[in-house]
Amino acid sequence: MDRLLPVPAALDDAAADALAAQYAYPAGLTAPYVRVNFVSSVDGAVTVDGRSGGLGSAADRRVFGVLRELCDVVLVGAGTARAEDYRGARKPGRGRDTPPPIAVVTGSAGVNPKSRLLTDTAVPPIVLTLRTAPATRLEALADAGAEVVPLDRLTPDALLAELGRRGLYRVLCEGGPTLHGQLHAADAVDELCLTLSPLLAGGDSGRIAHGPAGATPRPMTLVHALHEDGTLLLRYARAAGR
Structure with missing residues (x-):
């Protein structure tokens, strides 16, 4: 797996600590911090045949496991x-x-x-x-x-x-x-972790969020971008001061 941002470099995730460090939650939390995790095809589909599993990859599964290890719920x-x-x-x-x-x-x-x-x-x-x-x-x-x-x-x-x-x-x-x-x-x-799977899924699958009309757009900052075998693993967080 290669890190594209912040500095292009190989990421040795054979040791799980390396990947976990990329996705660490902020320290000293005293209230819920919400991280959302989704996988999507490059044309925006969130499922294949009704399930997200058809979009997965080895890299996505590793990150999925790390995200679960790091969370409280x-x-x-x-x-x-x-x-x-x-x-x-x-x-x-x-x-x-x-x-x-x-x-x-x-x-x-x-x-x-x-x-x-x-x-x-x-x-x-x-x-x-x-x-x-x-x-x-x-x-x-x-x-x-x-x-x-x-x-x-x-x-x-x-x-x-x-x-x-x-x-x-x-x-x-x-x-x-x-x-x-x-x-x-x-x-x-507070955060969105988005895996982009190198697939054109087509069909009538929905997008990663459905909500009420009129919701205010939230500026986000790209924290890191990882790449493996055509899969992009992106982590966005609230823009500073927003």
């Missing part, structure tokens, strides 16, 4: 978790004895108690849902081992406040596009 919408057949994280994070929990956002508590999120995990998932969700679903998820958290609303401020209350400051959002769009509209995205 993985935040994901229930639709994405279902489409991608999510399982729980199983590899301990850096500086942690346990993997980061998967926090699933679903207003209707629409998570299958028999899904891999609950049956193939080392830590219980956190289900962030509404108090108005069907009681039978809440009970079924709790009985299956999920940590069910009913909230009054699932707006970005409410979600991040709950994660912050738990001390889960290093947030890794893995989508989907609707959750990303809501976070952007609330100006809650």
Whole structure:
């Protein structure tokens, strides 16, 4: 893997520490810091045949693993978790004895108690849902081992406040596009890690963010650009002073 920015150089990621240093969160966090991670084809598709896996590469998978090791919690919408057949994280994070929990956002508590999120995990998932969700679903998820958290609303401020209350400051959002769009509209995205896969996907796949019209564009700064076998791995952060 080669680093194109800030200084062209070979990046020896055989030692995982080298790659982890490229993606380190800011030190001394006292509130949730939201990093969003997506993979896209060069023509903007976020899925192939309904899943993002068709866009992946060895480089993207390595970075995906590092991002999970570095975070305190993985935040994901229930639709994405279902489409991608999510399982729980199983590899301990850096500086942690346990993997980061998967926090699933679903207003209707629409998570299958028999899904891999609950049956193939080392830590219980956190289900962030509404108090108005069907009681039978809440009970079924709790009985299956999920940590069910009913909230009054699932707006970005409410979600991040709950994660912050738990001390889960290093947030890794893995989508989907609707959750990303809501976070952007609330100006809650601190970082975007975007992998550009060297594919023309075509089709009717959506983009990486869908949100309400009128959201204010957020200036971002390119922090680094990595390259391997035609794949670009880009990391953007909030522009200074913005």
